[in-house]
Amino acid sequence: MKNLNLSDEKLNHSASHVLAQAMQKLFPKAKLGIGPAIENGFYYDFDLDNKISEQDLEKISDEMTKIIEQDLPIISKEISINEAKELFESQPFKLELIDDLSLEGIKSVSVYYTGNKFFDLCKGPHLKSTGEIKALKLNSVAGAYWKGKETNKMLTRIYGAAFLSQKDMEKYLWRQEELKKRDHRKIGKDLDLFSIDPDVGPGLILWHPKLSIVREEIELYWRKEHRKRGYEYVYTPHVGIDNLWKTSGHLENYKESMYPEMKMPKKDKEEETKYYVKPMNCPFHIKIYKSRPRSYRELPLRWCELGTVYRYEESGVLHGMLRVRGFTQDDAHIICTESQFVEEINKVLDFALNLNSDFGFKELKVYLSVRGTKKADKYVGKVSSWEMAEKTLEEILKERKIKFEKDIGGAKFYGPAIDLKAVDPFGREWQGTTIQLDFNNPERFSMTYTGEDGKEHTPIMIHRTLLGAMERFIGTLIEMYEGAFPVWLSPQQVAVLPISEDQFKSADKIQKELSDTGIRSVLLSNQTLNSRIRQAQLEKIPYMLIIGKREVESKTVSLRLRTGKDKGEIKLTDFITLVKNKVKKKSII
């Protein structure tokens, strides 16, 4: 969660109190949960006897407006735990919160009054009066578990946002519209990039030809960069026998995320062989490692694979290409000695920063994912190894003077991680790179190498993805660029547009010449010129070449950019050089 600035927090937090007050008036039996300010707004949770839907928001919003117009003062009062218990007698959730606070040893709590009828248990701070809220928008109704626990009661949550001026609200609404326009699911349909078919299965992506070009370009680049950095490619199967997953601990720790087993009867025997589709690639890479004895002289080993895995994610979390059930990780496992480990992590970090920058992600947020306190039994391996690893990763980040936040509870069951999240122009964060330590598998699989001392040692395994997964990464790119991919990734780079039939032949020749130099181009010759320009524009093709009588005579092409800019006449050879340059520099246009 991002840090909120104080004025936004006061504003939205006060608005959430106004919402609660309005709800209590409209639904006197409503029990109040909590109502904090969040990034870009606020919410409040209620326990209601009745169902409410988005249609009710208007009514609630009107009630809130009345409270705002009364310009009620917001005043805090410090009271003792016992007084608080009396005051919130009829509010079971508040009583629970008071008990929690009391258990923490807190003796008094603050209560905020809005006018003299409404009060709420609250730390504050707040606006001085409701009249400071100048505009308001209720967005949605959703269910949310009390205290975020799946086993707790589900409350009704209402989301909204408050503003200090009408203008601020307009800006906010504009942003919402802008985000809707960039939704990769919409763009994916509009630009014929991908689809999801219920008959194939929810969360399984069908890559259409255009998006497959984007992926192919990324994969080519990815391979080249890995080769350059001393990685070797491996290929491994999509399924493995249950024994493998027993050894890896997946059947113990990860089974609910795995597709169910495939049972294969054995000939003349009663037992069956059970196969599982892989949710991770690690066990396979480990088996390659274990295919023969290893020496310290071979280490570090860096094995990478575009490994397709399947995870049976809960139906409610699926989201276009960003959260799917089948995805291809740009996976790698680095197997090294203890003394190589710090350097290897640093190399991976260098690689990751470089890669992110090449795709135009200039701003990154770094997280150190460590164990949480809640589900301590979820983590496998010795506590001492965990402490050591978390400390080492933290030191590496500090050494590099990288600013980072700790993501407490963000560690995988097998080890801590460094996660990089790309920040887009709208401030949204997209996880791609994750560098995870794994001290579960080397032990479980009894991975060893012979050291300089002639003795057996256990290697360290680093598990990492840089892009994350092809699906999520490319989905992110679609949102980031609003479907207008940088030139090197554009499914079509050039549209060739003859003005009339007289130039069809020349245009066709130009298109073939572009193809010969490896530039992806398409000849559009139906309909009017304007309609073809529109077509190329809507397809977000970076370059349009207009070929008319003039151009044929002077042996040039007229260049129009997808930005709408008319660059005038240019020689074809110069244009080819220009495109090649843009491709090389990975420019947007």
Next chain:
RNA sequence: GCUGGCAUAGCUCAAUGGUAGAGCAAUCCCUUCGUAAGGGAGAGGUUGGGGGUUCAACUCCUCUUGCCAGCUCCA
């Protein structure tokens, strides 16, 4: 998985109990055009699926599948 909502032509949407309609796309015909939509014609649907209520269901009820928002979870 949970809470709430949605599902009508390829797409975007209309029709609120009386046997489905528009624009765009696609198809065919005419048009050959100088920087974001040239004109015309015909076609396209057992209203996501099953069951029920009713003389009559896109419309009401119920089950189911998928999708959307959020919760929880995650590459």
